[in-house]
Amino acid sequence: MGSIEINKDTYLKWYESMLLMRKFEEKAGQLYGQQKIRGFCHLYIGQEAVLAGAISVLKQEDSMITAYRDHAHALAKGVTPNAVMAELYGKATGCSKGKGGSMHMFSKEKHFYGGHGIVGGQIPLGAGVAFAEKYKSTGFLNVAYMGDGAVRQGVLSETFNMAALWKLPVIFVCENNGYAMGTSVERTTVQTDIYKLGLPYGIPSSPVDGMDPVAVHNAMDEAAQRARNGEGPTFLEMRTYRYKGHSMSDPQKYRTKEELESYKAKDPIETIKHAIEQAGYADEKWFEEIDNKIKAEIDESVKFAEESPWPEASELYTDVYMQKDYPYIKD
Numbered sequence: 631m632g633s634i635e636i637n638k639d640t641y642l643k644w645y646e647s648m649l650l651m652r653k654f655e656e657k658a659g660q661l662y663g664q665q666k667i668r669g670f671c672h673l674y675i676g677q678e679a680v681l682a683g684a685i686s687v688l689k690q691e692d693s694m695i696t697a698y699r700d701h702a703h704a705l706a707k708g709v710t711p712n713a714v715m716a717e718l719y720g721k722a723t724g725c726s727k728g729k730g731g732s733m734h735m736f737s738k739e740k741h742f743y744g745g746h747g748i749v750g751g752q753i754p755l756g757a758g759v760a761f762a763e764k765y766k767s768t769g770f771l772n773v774a775y776m777g778d779g780a781v782r783q784g785v786l787s788e789t790f791n792m793a794a795l796w797k798l799p800v801i802f803v804c805e806n807n808g809y810a811m812g813t814s815v816e817r818t819t820v821q822t823d824i825y826k827l828g829l830p831y832g833i834p835s836s837p838v839d840g841m842d843p844v845a846v847h848n849a850m851d852e853a854a855q856r857a858r859n860g861e862g863p864t865f866l867e868m869r870t871y872r873y874k875g876h877s878m879s880d881p882q883k884y885r886t887k888e889e890l891e892s893y894k895a896k897d898p899i900e901t902i903k904h905a906i907e908q909a910g911y912a913d914e915k916w917f918e919e920i921d922n923k924i925k926a927e928i929d930e931s932v933k934f935a936e937e938s939p940w941p942e943a944s945e946l947y948t949d950v951y952m953q954k955d956y957p958y959i960k961d
Contacts (some may be wrong), residue, residue, distance in 0.1 A: 634687050634851050636844060638911045644843045645906060645917075647685065648678035648899045650924050651702040654711055657928050658701060658718060658732075662878050666936075667718045671732045674702040676873040679898035680805055681706040683846025684773060687854050691768070693741040695756045696775035698733035699805075700745040703775065707742040709735065715931035721938035728941045729949070750776060750783030753802070757793045760800035760863075771799040771857040773850075779810030781824055790831040790865070797862035801853045802828070804865070805840065807872045812884050828865030840870030841896045 655673045662671045685706050688694075696703045704714050709725050717724025718732055726736045726745075735745040743759060746752040756774025763770045780786070781804055793800055804824050808815055815822050828835030834856065839845040846868065853864035871893040875882045906912050947959050 633855055634847070636686070636847060638909070640686050640847075641902060641906050641909070641911055642916075643686065644679075644682045645899065645902050646920050646924070647706060648682045648843075648902065649920065650711070650927070651678045651681065651705055652899060653924050653928055654705060654714070654931070655701060657932065658715075659874070659878065661718070661932070667732065668720070669731050669733075670698070671718075671878045672699040672876065673874040673878075674699055674872070676893065676897070677805060677807060677840065677870045678702065679843045679846055680803070680840045680868045680870055682898070683843035684803075684850045686843070686847050687850040688773065689770060691741060691770045692854075693743055693759050693763075693770065693772045694775070695743045695752045695759065695772065696745065697749065697752055697777055697780060698745065698747050699777070700733065700735045704735040704737065704740075704742055704745070707737065707740045709737045709740050709742060711927050711931035712934040713737070715928075715935040716938050719935040719938070720940070721935055722941040722945070723934070723938040727945065727949070729945065750780035750785050752776065753780065753783070754785050754789045754792075756802070757789045757798055757800055757863075760793065760798040760857075761796065763799055764796070769858060771801065771854060773801045773803060775803045775805055777810060778804055778806040778808065778815055778824060779818070780804075781827055782819060786827070790828060790833060790863075793863040794831040794833050797860060799857035799860075800863045801850065801857060802833075802863060802865045804867045806867050806869050809872075809876070809884060811876045812880060812882075814884065823867075825865060825867035828863075833863050833865050835865040835867070837867045837869055840868030841893070841898050841901070843898060843902060 652675060655675050659673055661667045681702055694703060694707055701714055713725040717726050717730060717735055720728045720731055722728050726734055733745060733747045753774055753776055756772050760772040806824055825835040825837045838849040849866050856864055
């Protein structure tokens, strides 16, 4: 039974937050094509419900960690569009001071701990953060996101065992978009029901419709209650879909146009918009105002990024070691 009520305000926040993620990512894709953003760029378009449904359950102090498809996660945790866009540009005003770029968004203030480029590398780190929360008796939890490709890393098994043994307050979430980098789940694993990987460790595990914020909210609510009650981890397989390629250089030849369109027909933003309209929670004027507000925020983030300074060369020597006067760093 859920503890966090879903009401009118929840639906309106879901719509606004998902629209911000979608429009921000669309703009990031355009800017990458213009070579304003360099390096890698992994878009989240289509998967927004996974984050919207989670944020409506989590407390501000709960932490989040994820892989390199991380722009939307940073936005969901409250990092400003300005700080995320500036980071994509590699500017000094970015949330990682321009040193991380697309794949390494961080915000200590918002309890968002990455953004990790090593496949599966964030999984044990999430458990480590949860261990710290338990050790300090904070009452907060960590949500550790991973892709369907990362679950085949050996570190998943090690982490599940340790998290279950110590009953850590962590929710492991696999964002299963079906294709990892570009190879279908069916071709890469004998266990296509990914959630079942948690069962041998005694971890409550289940599949969730990752295209539906309501389903995500309810599953995350139950998992969060378990974590806060000292009952240990939960593993959720969010079955979702990305409309774009793995990265901007992905030709997407591994799937059909018909399959893509079938998932677009279940678009979470349109689904929630329809639900809001049916319930009479908002009228067309409200939707128009939100659209204009988000467009203005994104336009401002681009202007902010364009006008921000590049990091100084001396920044190469900072944030490397905890010890500020580390003797082996010379500039």
